[in-house]
Amino acid sequence: MIELLAEEHNCVVEKLIEYGDELFSLEDTEEDLSKAKPRAPVITVMGHVDHGKTSLLDYIRDTNVVAGESGGITQHIGAYKVEQKNNKLITFLDTPGHEAFTAMRSRGAQITDIVILVVAADDSVMPQTIEAISHARAAQVPIVVAINKIDKPGTDVDKVKRELSENEVLVEDWGGKVQAVEVSAKEGTGMDNLIDGILLESEMLNLQSNFDCPARGTVIESRIDKGLGPVATVLIQKGTLSIGDLFICNDSPGKVRALINERGQRIKEAYPSDAIQILGFDQVPQAADILRVIEDEKILKRLTTDRQRLRREIEQKKIAPHSLDVISSMIKEGETNMLPLVIKGDVDGSIDALSETLEKLNTKEVSIKVIHKAVGPVSESDILLAQASNAVIIGFHVLESSNAKLLAKQTGVEVRIYNVIYKVVEEIKLALEGLLEPDKIEEIVGRATVLEQFKIPKIGFIAGSQVTEGIIKRNGLARLIRDDEVISEGNQLSSLKRFKDDVKEVKEGMECGISLEDIKKYKKDDVIEIYEIKEVKRKLESTTPL
Ligand code: GDP
Ligand code: MG
Numbered sequence: 001m002i003e004l005l006a007e008e009h010n011c012v013v014e015k016l017i018e019y020g021d022e023l024f025s026l027e028d029t030e031e032d033l034s035k036a037k038p039r040a041p042v043i044t045v046m047g048h049v050d051h052g053k054t055s056l057l058d059y060i061r062d063t064n065v066v067a068g069e070s071g072g073i074t075q076h077i078g079a080y081k082v083e084q085k086n087n088k089l090i091t092f093l094d095t096p097g098h099e100a101f102t103a104m105r106s107r108g109a110q111i112t113d114i115v116i117l118v119v120a121a122d123d124s125v126m127p128q129t130i131e132a133i134s135h136a137r138a139a140q141v142p143i144v145v146a147i148n149k150i151d152k153p154g155t156d157v158d159k160v161k162r163e164l165s166e167n168e169v170l171v172e173d174w175g176g177k178v179q180a181v182e183v184s185a186k187e188g189t190g191m192d193n194l195i196d197g198i199l200l201e202s203e204m205l206n207l208q209s210n211f212d213c214p215a216r217g218t219v220i221e222s223r224i225d226k227g228l229g230p231v232a233t234v235l236i237q238k239g240t241l242s243i244g245d246l247f248i249c250n251d252s253p254g255k256v257r258a259l260i261n262e263r264g265q266r267i268k269e270a271y272p273s274d275a276i277q278i279l280g281f282d283q284v285p286q287a288a289d290i291l292r293v294i295e296d297e298k299i300l301k302r303l304t305t306d307r308q309r310l311r312r313e314i315e316q317k318k319i320a321p322h323s324l325d326v327i328s329s330m331i332k333e334g335e336t337n338m339l340p341l342v343i344k345g346d347v348d349g350s351i352d353a354l355s356e357t358l359e360k361l362n363t364k365e366v367s368i369k370v371i372h373k374a375v376g377p378v379s380e381s382d383i384l385l386a387q388a389s390n391a392v393i394i395g396f397h398v399l400e401s402s403n404a405k406l407l408a409k410q411t412g413v414e415v416r417i418y419n420v421i422y423k424v425v426e427e428i429k430l431a432l433e434g435l436l437e438p439d440k441i442e443e444i445v446g447r448a449t450v451l452e453q454f455k456i457p458k459i460g461f462i463a464g465s466q467v468t469e470g471i472i473k474r475n476g477l478a479r480l481i482r483d484d485e486v487i488s489e490g491n492q493l494s495s496l497k498r499f500k501d502d503v504k505e506v507k508e509g510m511e512c513g514i515s516l517e518d519i520k521k522y523k524k525d526d527v528i529e530i531y532e533i534k535e536v537k538r539k540l541e542s543t544t545p546l
Contacts, residue, residue: 023248023303024216024290026110026237032210039209040081040089040273041202042111042235044141046098046132047118052148055185056118057094060195063188078221078233079275080262084195090202091235091273093220098128098135099381105139106388106411107288109218111235112139114201116194117169118146121155121182125163127374131381133167134372138389142205144197145171145180151187209272214293215239219249219285220275230281234291241270241278241293246300250289251307253300254281322390323414324427325436332434337366339432340391342382343373344398351375354396354421358428366432378415383407392416394424443532446470448506448514450526462495462513463522472496472506476530478516482523491516493530 006013028036045053060082081091093100093112104111115136119129136143147160161171161180170176179197183190215236222232232249234241241247245256257280259267270276278291285291294300330336341358345351355370362368371389372382378393378400384407386393393408395417400408408415418424430436448465455461465472474496479489496503497513506512514528 023292023294026216026290028210032213032238035210035212036208037211039207039271040091041113041198041205041207042079042091042093042273043114043116043198044093044095044101044112045116045118046101046136048120048123048126048128048132051118051120051123051126051129052146052185053097053118056116056146056148056183057092059185059188059191060092061094063191077260077262077275077277079235081274084199088199089273090195090198091275093235093275095220098132099384101139102135102381102384102388104218104220104288106384107286109288109290110139111218111220111237112141113205113207114198115141115143116146116198117143118148119160119164120149121147121157121160122149122152124156124160125167127376130167130374131372131385133169134374135385138371138385142201143169143178144194144201145169145178146185146194147180147182148185150182151184151189157182207273209238211240211271213239214295215241215245215247215270216290216292217241219287219289219291221287222281222284224284228279230284231277231279232281232285233275233277235275236270236272238272239293241276243268245293246295246297247291247293248300248303248307249281249283249285249291251304251311252281252283252285253304254278254291256280322392322412324392324416324431327390327392328431328434328436331366331432338369339366339428340369340371340386340389341428342386342391342393343370344376344378344382344393344395345373346375346397348375350396350421354394354424357421357425361425361429361432363432368428368432377401378404378408378417380404380407383411383413383415386413387411394418394428396421396424443534444470445476445530445532446472446508447530448472448512448528450522450524450528451511452524453522454513459495459515461521462497462515463526463528464511465514465528466511467506467508469508470530471508472512472514472528472530474502474504476532478514479529479531480516480519480522481527481529482525487526488516488519491518493517 003013045057047053061080078095079091079093081089083089117132119125147157149155161173164171165174169178171178171180181190181194181197183194216238217234217236220233220235225231241256243256243259247254256278259270260277261267327339343351343355351373355373358368371391372385377398378395380403382393383404393415395415397419400415427436446467447469448467450463450465452464453461454464474493478491478493480487493514494517495515498506
């Protein structure tokens with residue numbers, strides 16, 4: 001499409017393949033598939049606070065001292081591999097909690113094969129259990145339920161199963177496909193069954209990877225070590241990583257100086273589903289960054305400089321995030337047929353009523369997908385989930401925590417708070433029809449081209465310009481464009497002059513002197529654009545709920 005469009009404007013499109021995004025792809029090529037060998041499953045543990053996630057991981061780690069190997073798992077590196085009977089291996093990510101999981105996913109990393117959902121039998125399904133279910137489901141990762149603390153008197157396993165079924169997790173006893181295993185992480189009861197359950201689930205997934213290609217993996221955690229420099233734990237997902245390999249990680253280079261496993265041993269090679277600490281990074285990488293071996297030093301150098309430059313350019317032109325009006329226009333243009341929502345409300349009843357009413361708006365062409373609904377204020381976890389799934393958050397009679405507000409702003413996730421049902425329904429209906437008007441629209445008021453810059457003592461440079469279009473207004477907002485690139489945006493005018501006089505506006509065709517706040521220099525042919533952000537008033541909400 002880009003090529004066709006460019007052709008119409010007599011332009012030639014140059015593809016930026018040299019930046020090498022495809023190098024970071026974890027998708028399997030034909031060659032990968034033909035060479036694929038089985039690999040160990042990668043497991044994340046999720047569940048409500050105090051239901052026993054840490055205890056479960058601790059039990060597995062502490063009981064796994066493989067005979068003959070020196071010592072047990074000593075290093076806290078964010079992940080470890082345990083060996084089970086028949087030499088079966090399982091990799092556990094040692095960062096329990098769905099926030100870590102979704103934070104990784106929101107940055108595009110999908111590293112978990114199976115989620116263990118821990119539910120304490122004496123407490124049953126709780127809000128974070130439901131969140132964990134939503135997070136696992138949104139990532140399309142299968143769940144194995146560990147019903148924990150069965151050593152405690154008066155626990156009710158059936159209640160757990162029933163409440164899970166109410167949240168659309170149907171365990172085998174309930175005619176579903178989800179395995180539920182009763183365990184005590186404290187005493188070790190049932191833990192073998194849990195491990196068997198995981199192995200069974202992973203067999204069904206038929207997990208495989210190519211071991212024989214340039215290695216690729218995802219950073220799980222990182223730190224700066226006073227003596228060693230940047231150190232990161234990386235989960236290898238493809239290929240074999242060896243000492244001495246050159247690599248790129250996100251956009252900085254590195255060379256593997258050492259590989260250390262969870263037992264503190266230095267090893268020579270790491271394979272798919274291994275989690276290892278790597279020494280030899282140029283910069284401290286971030287969780288979810290992808291590491292990729294590049295054999296040729298020249299290519300590596302070019303890639304890193306190109307990618308660094310590209311990233312700086314992208315950061316300057318931040319891409320508009322998904323909001324309800326953006327999704328609405330995408331629906332109108334036929335670019336999507338789904339509206340993902342996260343719904344938070346004050347009471348259970350209203351959330352159910354709301355999501356049912358909304359789902360009735362579905363048509364053959366477009367549909368709403370409620371990826372999570374729960375009671376409570378809009379939280380940071382909701383924002384992360386929405387970001388990872390490009391969803392809009394609907395808050396009904398609830399507030400947004402200040403941290404969530406901040407995160408929403410940083411991530412560009414839209415949170416819409418309502419107090420009456422009909423208002424939500426009306427706006428969602430418009431959005432689905434592709435008719436929701438944006439709240440704010442930008443209008444260009446005028447443009448001027450810089451002829452030359454003048455220096456005025458005490459004030460600095462002024463752009464001597466000619467108005468080429470519309471009107472230049474003293475109280476408008478301005479952006480400065482140079483060679484078709486936006487240099488600065490949102491600047492106010494610090495002065496607007498016709499000859500020596502301050503004026504409020506200058507019309508098309510006239511010359512004037514413009515100076516913009518925070519801009520020190522102008523060049524001939526720079527374009528100064530004056531625009532206004534217009535608020536499109538949404539109808540006032542009625543205060544009497546329906
Ligand atoms: P997390 O918040 O999910 O990581 O939960 P923890 O692993 O920290 O466990 C919370 C509390 O429950 C701790 O006091 C544990 O000792 C206790 N606990 C965990 N598993 C069991 C269990 O199987 N039986 C009993 N009785 N207590 C447990
Ligand atoms: Mg814990």
